[in-house]
Amino acid sequence: MVTISIDAMGGDFGPEVVIPAAANALERHPDMRFVFYGLSGQVEPFLDKFPKLKAASVLHICEMAVQMDDKPSQALRNGRGKSTMWQAIAAVKNGEADVCVSAGNTGALMAMAKFCLRMIANVxxxxxxxxxxxxxxxxxxxxxxxxxxxxxxxxxxxxxxxxxxxxxxxxxxxxxxxxxxxxxxxxxxxxxxxxxxxxxxxxxxxxxxxxxxxxxxxxxxxxxxxxxxxxxxxxxxxxxxxxxxxxxxxxxxxxxxxxxxxxxxxxxxxxxxxxxxxxxxxxxxNGGVFLGLNGVVIKSHGGADAEGVCSAIEVGYDMVRNSLLQKIEADLTAFYxxxxxxxxxxxxxxxxxxxxxxxxxxxxxxxx
The missing domain is CATH 3.40.718.10 (Isopropylmalate Dehydrogenase)
Known part of the structure; x- marks a missing residue:
């Protein structure tokens, strides 16, 4: 199984697009499991429309969501530990998920990912x-x-x-x-x-x-x-x-x-x-990969539709299934x-x- 943690509030459309995207990804890859991080009352109505996805998912309710226009420093200061974006990243650090996917604020996502996951050796x-x-x-x-x-x-x-x-x-x-x-x-x-x-x-x-x-x-x-x-x-x-x-x-x-x-x-x-x-x-x-971190983080375009977010999820799935981090660490060690x-x-x-x-x-x- 590959477990995907998702910032359900990320992007221009939030759970309205993220949840159908995850449902599409699950249809193509039945060995996926999902951990969603969202705000109270905003994710459940969409998740209820996809019983198969709901059965393969866990939903965590968070206190806040990072906004698309937040400055990275502001997002890190105010959202650390309690935002949907931070907790989705932390799930990778804690071993609860294999990869994090978010369509949210790029600068905030990078700042939080660096702070939470840290860099791999030699990078x-x-x-x-x-x-x-x-x-x-x-x-x-x-x-x-x-x-x-x-x-x-x-x-x-x-x-x-x-x-x-x-x-x-x-x-x-x-x-x-x-x-x-x-x-x-x-x-x-x-x-x-x-x-x-x-x-x-x-x-x-x-x-x-x-x-x-x-x-x-x-x-x-x-x-x-x-x-x-x-x-x-x-x-x-x-x-x-x-x-x-x-x-x-x-x-x-x-x-x-x-x-x-x-x-x-x-x-x-x-x-x-x-x-x-x-x-x-x-x-x-769709799906930019954050390389150099002690964990796999995928950034989706903020304005992507369900098919686009699904593509980002599948990129993360492929990175985990093909041992991206292990390949990078071995190659860096060999070079240096x-x-x-x-x-x-x-x-x-x-x-x-x-x-x-x-x-x-x-x-x-x-x-x-």
Whole structure:
């Protein structure tokens, strides 16, 4: 059984969407169990409509819910210990659930998750990893907004964690990883990107194949399985892609309704347009994974419908079933037992393997 803890009040629609989403997920995966956290009287009416889901669920009533416009610090200060979001995360920490899913305030969710679950060893910062539709299928892009800026060490962490997620989600033994840059030549880009690239190139891992630098147009092409960047540029890329998809859809609607000949042509090509719409539907790839934490947390789009939230739940289910955390921890240990990125960043000797040194002396995230 995989137990999912859900912040039932998260997102723009709360239990009105979350409960049907969980019911859909249960139909597809009968080995799921759910623990819902909601406000008194607001979850029960929707849960009563799905007897099968109700039988496979536990509902906990909480004192408050984090609002979508709350500042992360405010949400953490006021909601710690008593909000639906906090208790859904705490269920993972306490071993009552395997994964937490919320469509609530992203900043608040990240702040609470970091405070409650803490970081795994060897990881300085968490990252939000998004599933990205491409010409070849799907890729993973991270970080798409957890933090701004990244040094070489953090880009390496993202690379290893993203590869672990690709192995868990796509069942690829050795995912290809590329660092997002302004060109594919090794002399281009910021020092942090070049140092990270040299380190990844110099340290082969069984669970990761480093493919070098990739450019923005490579994301949609699906050139690599995992695209790694820092949160500022990653979030801009994500929002740009979403906006472009809506722009293209708007252009198509306008073009298809302009003349009677265009409307007739649409009738004949409806099947092709339906497939295009399905491919561009953000609900199909909903579910950002918070990587680097001592637990699995999935962030759904706040405005997602029931199918979108269901997709986020299924992403969490796949992460647990395929041992995401264990894969990431093993890969990080393997990498840092062979490579000293701290020395490379300080003295400029990027690409130098470690000599007679282990990663045990490396300070953890709580020591920095």
């Amino acid at each position: 300085e910062r968490p990252a939000i990893a998004a599933i990205w539709p491409t010409a070849r299928g799907e890729s993973i892009v991270l970080d798409v907004g957890a933090s701004i800026g990244a040094d070489a060490r953090q880009l390496i962490d993202y690379s290893v964690m993203g590869a672990g997620m690709a192995r868990a989600l796509f069942e690829i033994k050795r995912p290809t990883v590329g660092l997002l840059n302004i060109g594919v030549e090794e002399v281009k880009g910021l020092d942090a990107i070049k140092e990270a690239g040299a380190a990844l190139k110099a340290t082969p891992l069984p669970g990761l194949e480093y493919s070098g630098f990739v450019e923005g147009n490579d994301i949609g092409k699906g050139t690599v399985d995992v695209v790694v960047t820092e949160g500022f540029s990653g979030n801009i890329a994500l929002k740009t892609a979403e906006g472009t998809a809506k722009q293209i859809a708007s252009y198509l609607r306008a073009a298809m309704s302009r003349t009677w000949m265009a409307r007739l042509g649409y009738i004949f090509a409806k099947g092709a347009f339906d497939r295009l719409r399905e491919k561009m539907d953000p609900n199909k790839v 037992s062979h490579y000293n990125i701290d020395s490379a960043a300080i003295d400029g000797t990027a690409g130098t393997p470690k000599q007679d040194q282990t990663g045990k002396d490396r300070p953890g995230p709580c020591d920095r």
